[in-house]
Each structure stands twice: as C-alpha cells, then as structure tokens.
Amino acid sequence: MIARLAGAVALLYALGFLWFAAALPLPAGGQPTDVIVVLTGGAGRIDRGLALLAKGKARALLVTGVDPEVKPREFAAEYRVPGKTMDCCVTLGFAAVDTRGNAAETASWIAANRYRSLRLVTTDWHMRRAAGELASALPPGVTIVRDAVPSRPRLGILFLEYNKLLASTLARLWPQGK
Template identity: 35%
Template structure:
C-alpha cells in the first residue's frame, strides 16, 4: 500500500511537471490524442504556428466526418487538406500509440509533439515509447482544469479522474514489464 501511495505522489508530480513544462520546440509532426478536455484547439494552434509539418488527430470517432471536424475546429480547408491526418481506428491509448507509430514511420518523422491532457501524459508517453522506437517525444500537456476556486464536487471529480488514470498507469506499467521483460521508463 505504501508503494502505491508513494507512486501516486510521483504520478501527481509528473502530471504537474508536464503541465508546467510544455515543449517550446518544433518537431517533425504533431499528434493529438483525442478523448479529453480541450486537446484539439491547442494542437491546431501548434500546426498554425508551424511547430510541426503535419498533425495526426488520433482516436476520432468513426461517425465523425472531415466536414464536421473542420467545422468544429474552425480550421480552414487549405490547412486541413494539406496538413491534417485523421486516425479513426484508435479506440484507446494503446491504439493511439500503434496508429501514431505507423503514421510517424510512414512520414519518416524523428520527433513528435505529443498533445494530450496533463493527467494522461505519463501513460501516453509510456505507451508511445513502447511502440515508436527512436522517435523523440516532446510533451505538450493541456491542464485538465480551469483556474479559479473549485466546489467540493469539482475537487472530488478531479481526484476521481486522477485516481482512475493512476490505476491505468499502474496497469500499463505492469503489462509492459510482463510483456517486455523489463521495467518501462517513467519520464
């Protein structure tokens, strides 16, 4: 129990570090893992700023077509058509990692800006590192909360999300250790 409690503290420190230290670098490509709070708009902005050549939106619902996505993101046709790729096969973080690895290899990318929520970044990086090889991963974490005072219900909801994600991270860590026969990197 003590090990899990200490691990949760390390996890919270990692989440905060990623949220405070968004990469300012330019990469070959940008990948955004859908499914959480306010991830898509910052990824589109990074593309507009030419911080990556192309953007992969991973985990898009199969019922979402390009026109709906363009309209929802308020992205111009020219930028969308030239520089946005859609992955509708990924159903979870493992699928995001597999799809991203294939996409990066097909483009011969050596570096990626990874856009996802702060709480999701540690597990996302672990899954991506298992699949992607020598591609440099540059975290661009989106804070999973607004600023200002919180109600007790909002605080409870935040801790529920963090505890659930920590449980998933522990499961991912154990799965990786058993399948790979080595302890995965926790960066």
C-alpha cells in the same frame, strides 16, 4: 514479515499516487517537431494541437481516436480549420478506441511518413501513460516531446489513471506469453 511487506507496498503505492497527482506534466516549450499528435478524449487537446500547427511548431498534425462517424469537413467546421490546412497538414485517424490503439495508430503513421520527432498533446493526467504506450510502439529513434494540456482533474480520475499507468507499465515490463 508478510505484514511488513504489505505495509511497504501500500506505502510505496500511496507515495507514488501523491507524486502522480502533485506533479502533473506541463505544457512543453516552443521547440518545433516534425509533427504533432493529438489524442482525442479531453477538453482542449485538439484546440492546442491546431494552435501549435498554426504557429508553425510542426508541419503536420495527426488527430488519433476520431469517431468514425466524424467527417473531415465536419471536423474542419467545428474547429475552424481552413480547407487548405486540412488538405496539406491534418490527418484524422479513425482506428483507435483507447490509448494503446492511439499508440499503434500513431506508430503506423509515423513509420509510413518517416517522421523523426513528434509533439504528443494530451491532458496532463493522461500524459505519462500515453507517452509510455507511444514510446513502446514507435520505431526506434523517434523523439517524443510531451506537451500536456493543463486540467483540473477530480480525485477519482487521478486515482483511475494512476492505476491504469501502473497496469500499463507492468504489462510493458512483463508482456504476456513470454
């Protein structure tokens, strides 16, 4: 009985991983949102967020998880962001050091500014976990549009991220101390 149960769990795990790896999220369509939120840490994320902002897909952009040593003028120079755009529309968030921190920082910014919709920009392999953490941290009624940056992840990255997704999902389903 225990062997069958263990086998069933292993099969579910393997099938889940195959789905996770084979069906990575895609870039979103062109629908506008109030804001764009970019999680740092992967190639192409910030560039995609800035391009969407320049195309008018949102009126503001939060880059969460920025290294505290980065100065806004350095960010603007590196990504060729005009000063006018930095002043009106780009917020650099320095509080987050991980995905859960990105979600908390974003939720605070969203609530403080009373935004109702956001476009989440992160790498395809990271999208499911990031969106889950964000959805659990956001105030009720905020719409998330998932806009994945395509990548070519190594098997090891996929395996690690799949396990992190399972762990974060279980942690949200069964929070400690309850």
